[in-house]
Every structure is written in structure tokens, then in C-alpha cells.
Amino acid sequence: MATLKQEKNNKNIKLSKVDDEKKEMLELYKQMFLIRQFELACGENYSKGNIRGFLHLYIGQEATGVGSISCLNDEDYIVTHYRDHGHALARGLDVNRSMAELFGKSSGLSKGKGGSMHLFDSGKKFMGGHAIVGGQFPLATGLALACQYKKTGGLVVCFFGDGSTNQGTYHEALNLASVWKLPILFILENNKYGMGSSIDRVRAGGEDFYTGANTYDIPAAQVDGMDVLAVKEATKIAVDKVRQNGEPFYLECKTFRFVGHSLADGQKYRNTDEIKEWEKKDPLIKFPEWILSAGIANKIDLEKIQEEVNHKVEEAVNFAETSLEPKISELYDDIYKLD
Amino acid sequence: MPEIVMREAIKMGLNEALENDPNVLILGEDIGAYGGAYAVTDGFLEKFGAERIKDTPISEATFIGTGIGAASAGLRPIIELMSISFSLVGFDQIVNMAANLRYMSGGQIDVPMVIRAPTGAGVQLAATHSQSFETWLAEVPGLYCVCPSNPKDALGLLRTSIKTNNPVIFAEPALLYGIKGEVPEEYYEIPLGSASVSKEGEDITLLSYGAGMGVINEASKILSERNISAELIDLRSLNPIDYKTIGKSIKKTNHLLALDTSRKNGGIMGEVVSNIQEDFNDWLDGPIIRVGAKDVPWPYNKNLERAVYPSAENIVTTILKKLIKV
Numbered sequence: 005m006a007t008l009k010q011e012k013n014n015k016n017i018k019l020s021k022v023d024d025e026k027k028e029m030l031e032l033y034k035q036m037f038l039i040r041q042f043e044l045a046c047g048e049n050y051s052k053g054n055i056r057g058f059l060h061l062y063i064g065q066e067a068t069g070v071g072s073i074s075c076l077n078d079e080d081y082i083v084t085h086y087r088d089h090g091h092a093l094a095r096g097l098d099v100n101r102s103m104a105e106l107f108g109k110s111s112g113l114s115k116g117k118g119g120s121m122h123l124f125d126s127g128k129k130f131m132g133g134h135a136i137v138g139g140q141f142p143l144a145t146g147l148a149l150a151c152q153y154k155k156t157g158g159l160v161v162c163f164f165g166d167g168s169t170n171q172g173t174y175h176e177a178l179n180l181a182s183v184w185k186l187p188i189l190f191i192l193e194n195n196k197y198g199m200g201s202s203i204d205r206v207r208a209g210g211e212d213f214y215t216g217a218n219t220y221d222i223p224a225a226q227v228d229g230m231d232v233l234a235v236k237e238a239t240k241i242a243v244d245k246v247r248q249n250g251e252p253f254y255l256e257c258k259t260f261r262f263v264g265h266s267l268a269d270g271q272k273y274r275n276t277d278e279i280k281e282w283e284k285k286d287p288l289i290k291f292p293e294w295i296l297s298a299g300i301a302n303k304i305d306l307e308k309i310q311e312e313v314n315h316k317v318e319e320a321v322n323f324a325e326t327s328l329e330p331k332i333s334e335l336y337d338d339i340y341k342l343d
Numbered sequence: 344m345p346e347i348v349m350r351e352a353i354k355m356g357l358n359e360a361l362e363n364d365p366n367v368l369i370l371g372e373d374i375g376a377y378g379g380a381y382a383v384t385d386g387f388l389e390k391f392g393a394e395r396i397k398d399t400p401i402s403e404a405t406f407i408g409t410g411i412g413a414a415s416a417g418l419r420p421i422i423e424l425m426s427i428s429f430s431l432v433g434f435d436q437i438v439n440m441a442a443n444l445r446y447m448s449g450g451q452i453d454v455p456m457v458i459r460a461p462t463g464a465g466v467q468l469a470a471t472h473s474q475s476f477e478t479w480l481a482e483v484p485g486l487y488c489v490c491p492s493n494p495k496d497a498l499g500l501l502r503t504s505i506k507t508n509n510p511v512i513f514a515e516p517a518l519l520y521g522i523k524g525e526v527p528e529e530y531y532e533i534p535l536g537s538a539s540v541s542k543e544g545e546d547i548t549l550l551s552y553g554a555g556m557g558v559i560n561e562a563s564k565i566l567s568e569r570n571i572s573a574e575l576i577d578l579r580s581l582n583p584i585d586y587k588t589i590g591k592s593i594k595k596t597n598h599l600l601a602l603d604t605s606r607k608n609g610g611i612m613g614e615v616v617s618n619i620q621e622d623f624n625d626w627l628d629g630p631i632i633r634v635g636a637k638d639v640p641w642p643y644n645k646n647l648e649r650a651v652y653p654s655a656e657n658i659v660t661t662i663l664k665k666l667i668k669v
Contacts, residue, residue: 081416083412112449113448113449114447114448114449114451115449115450116449117446117447117449118447118448118449122447122448124447124448124449124451124452125451126415126448126451126452127451131412131415131452132444132447132448134440136435136439139408139435139436139439139440141405141408142404142405142406142407142408142409142411142412142436142440143408143411143412143415143440144412145405145408145409145412146408146409146410146411146412146413146414146415146416146420147412147413147415147416148412149409149412149413149418150412150413150416150417150418151416153368153394153413153418154416154417154418172402172404173404173405173408176400176402176404176405177405179400179402180399180400180402180405180406180409183400184397337450338445338446338449338450339445339446339484339485340445340485340487340509341445341450341453341507341508341509343506343507343508343509
């Protein structure tokens, strides 16, 4: 676990900096806890039949999404894969409307037309939630082209899983991003499994992916994706490089999902020992432990956060439950923009 | 009105858009330094610069998707595909991204983008390069799909295609880049979803689009020698389809022949005539006739390709056999 710089000088400015850093740490915890509780509530409501379709939970991977997204500005875009709830919440998408979307309600982010795999909030430059594996890469290069062309100073973070690296679009997009010097940060969430296929069985080239970025002349690094501070630190460096050099960067986060690919997954393809081993690194256990030991907050502070988050998630479920179904008359809305 | 070839008309439309709107840029393979496989963008690189005339790697899925991403962030990209057959490599991006983004985001995301692509057979490019996938893409809600048959329509449709805030498939019949036609000097647009009556007649409506218009035009000349007066309708837009214009013509002629120059099986006219049958049956005095290319992969050999491609003679014979019953 990375350590927090504790500068105990007498100067007020430095003291307030420490306070800011403490606040930041607690915010990271709060977001990770929110995602965990949100996902647990999703699982519960899937069992109840309130959420249907495919549901892919982010449980275990919270540190990756939260650590990295905490480094972004408002003008930066995010595109991601179908395991998108965590990224959406870390980006600050409305919790109520996110849950309502999963419930298929008209108050949902996409008015109930997108569902779990297709969360969008264009105002927050959160450009989906994409359910064809690898389909999001070209969208990311396009958004980055727009940033470059309009000179907005923004960049694009493109999240993807290890499974998508076997798609053609992965290689095409890395190549194009490099050739056109596009401001993209590619963030691989390497959770070792593309659905039920272990990378041992489907990937040539071993367990590490970041080295492959060299082929496309893209600087790359690897980080412990279970360590939110390490992810944050690495992303900060990567984001600075992308902004300064106007070139892509590749960050591999080694992470793990503690649950199945989707709620329909019996996990026959992996053994429980492996899951247990990774659960020891659970960011929702390790990070609060560190917060306590580093004296950033005490138990009561953390409990307060937990209470607040639990209330928020409860409220979101309630909001989703009591929201209206979309009207059948809305079926033809939003196919075309009226010119 | 000056006469220009179709290639020039399309070039005019692109040039105008590039001059008028700094958010317009063109992406495609060999559109810059090479000048475009069909020379439509020749000279653009020198005029507008590499920032706006972007030569891409041979990665259709990715440069189509890049256009979609750029469009969703406020640019107005125009994508050039070397052949509509290459759309297959980027089909996921066209269908799942360009067409679906708006709907599945609840209307949050616009994709103002044009995908231009040469389409159709007739130039001996064999199975992989001769197909007409505008017929597949026309089915997808969220996309507009047009295909001009002459320089005037090409310019007018291109203007509206670039102007709309929705993704458009702009299919350009490869056979027609060199055909001449009059183009008005004053500014005009052609609305998406409008068919046109390209020749008035009394006895039968011949309906087609793109390269098929030349074929039915020739057929109408042969028919006129037999005192059969054909009305010609150019569909122009495959999505949406202008049933009003077609219906009006059927009310007048009471007969319909619909021609696809793509394979007959799965051709857009199957959809068109099925709806016409439902809605205008009372005005039809005989069976609707469909003619299309033979349902085989496009062969390379000239004679074989000709045998697959529907001909005017073929149309006339079918009409005489099925309708006039001589």
C-alpha cells in the first residue's frame, strides 16, 4: 500500500494540504464502498426479478475504476465495457438514475432503453457502457480525435478487459492512436478472465499485457489494480504524460472480480482457492485498514461514511422501484434526431 | 444548367461542406495523398490539409468507429469506404455504434456522420467487391440510407446527408461515377426519404434506384416501341422509403415492376413491394413483378457477370410474359 505523505510542518498551508489529502482518501473509500454496496443491491434485485437481462458486477475491481477516474477533469471522456456500473458511479453519475436504468424505468439515465450494459451520461462525458467486446476502442479513438482537433485539452480514458485484447479493434485502435498521436489513456482491467476463459487458455504472450504496447510505440506501465492509491498514482503520471505529450499511454491494472462474469455464472472454470487468494487483497478491506492504521480517520468516521452510502443505495433502490415504466408510446423516440 | 459527371457532383458537395464548416473532416483509406480510389477527393489534401483530410490505416472497423466517436463529440466526419463490401469489416461499428448509440443512451448522443461507399456490380470485381450492402444497412433503425442515380441527386442528397444530425449511409453506384447530368447552379437540397418521378408515364410504374435507373430507363424505351408508356420512379432513399410517391404512381398506372441490381433475394424491393401490396392492392390490376440480380456470388468473368446482372431486355420480357401475356 502506498503511503500518504504526512507533512507535519507548522505552516497552515501544509496543514490544509494534509487535510485535503485526508479528505481525498476518505472520498476514495466512500466511492469504492458505494460501488460495492450498489453492486450488492443490484445482485439482490436481480434475484428479485427487478433487474433483468445480463448483469455484470464490478465487485473486486473497485480500486481500479475509482483510483483512475479520480485523476480526470471535467473535459475528459470515459468509454468503457459492459461491466460499467463502477466507472459510472466513480464518474459521479446520478446513483438514483443509474439504478433506475437497471430497473428499466423511464427515470433511468437512458430512459430504460439501455440497461445495465449501456450506461451513458453525455453531460459528464461518460460515453457508455459498450457490450460488444472491443467495440469501444474505435469510439475512444474518435473522441480523442475530437479532443485533438478542437484542442480542448481533454483526453479519453478507454477501459477494457483482458478478453477484448484478442479483438481486432484493440490492435487497430492502439495503432491508430499511436500513428495519430491521440490523447488516450488505455486502461486495461486485467481480471484474468474473459467471461469463463482464463488468459492462460486464450492468450499468447503470458500474463502481462502492457509489454505488448511497445509494438505500437505506446509507453506503458503496470500497476496493482487492487490498490486504489497505487492506481491513482500511476494514473496521475499517465494522465500527465498524455496531456503533456499529446500521445497515448497504456496502463495495465492487475485486478480480479470476486463474483461470476454475470449473475448467470456458476464459475465452473475456476477454483475457489484462487478467489480466496485474491479476496485477501479486497480493496474494501485493505484500504479502510490502512486508513485506520495511518490515522486518517477512526472507525466512527468510516461507519458514518458507510451509513451515508447505505442510505444512498437504499434510496436509489426505492427511487428505481417507485419510478414509472417507460410508456409504449416512447418506443419510437430517440431513434433519429429531428433536424 | 452545367453538365457534370457524378464524381464531380459528389466532390462539389464535399468541397462545399469542407469550406463552410470547420467541423467537417474526411476519413478514409488513401483519400489524401493517393487522391481516393475513385478520385473523388483528389486535390483535397493540398487544399484542406492533413488535419481534415485524414488518410487512415486499413482498419475499417476502427476508422468508421473513429468517425462515430468524433461525431458524438461534435465533429461532422465524412467516412469514405473504398467499397460498400468493406462495410462488413466495420459492421459492428455501423450498426451497434452509429445506429444504436442514440437510442440506447436515451437520446443523449448524436452521430452526425456520413459513410460514403461505392456500391454494386458491373465492373468485374468478382464476389467480394461487387455487392450492394445498402440493402442490408437500410433495415437498421437509426441510420438513413440513400443512393443517388445521377449527378443532381448526388449533390442534393449529399448536402442533406451532411446536414442531418443522424448517421447516413451514402451509397454511390460504382458504375455511375462517370455518368453526366445537369446540375442546377443555384443552391438546392433533396430531402432524405424522398423518391422522385424521373419520367412520367401511363401504363406501368418501373421502380428502382442507383444503377438500376439506367436499366429501367432503357427498358422504358423498348416498351415505348410497343406503345407501352412506363412511369419511372427513382427510390433514392432506402430508409426511409417514400411510399407516398410510389403509391401515387401506382394509382395512375395500376402496374408495378420493381428492380434491384443487387441479388433479388433480400433486395430492398422485396420490402417495398410487400408494403405496396398491403396498402395499394386495390389499385393494382396485376401481380407486382420483381426483377433482380441472380442469387449467386458475383462472378468475375465478363459474360458470367452480365448474365447475373438484370438487363432491360429481361425486364421487358418479364413484363410481356406476366402482365401483357403475349
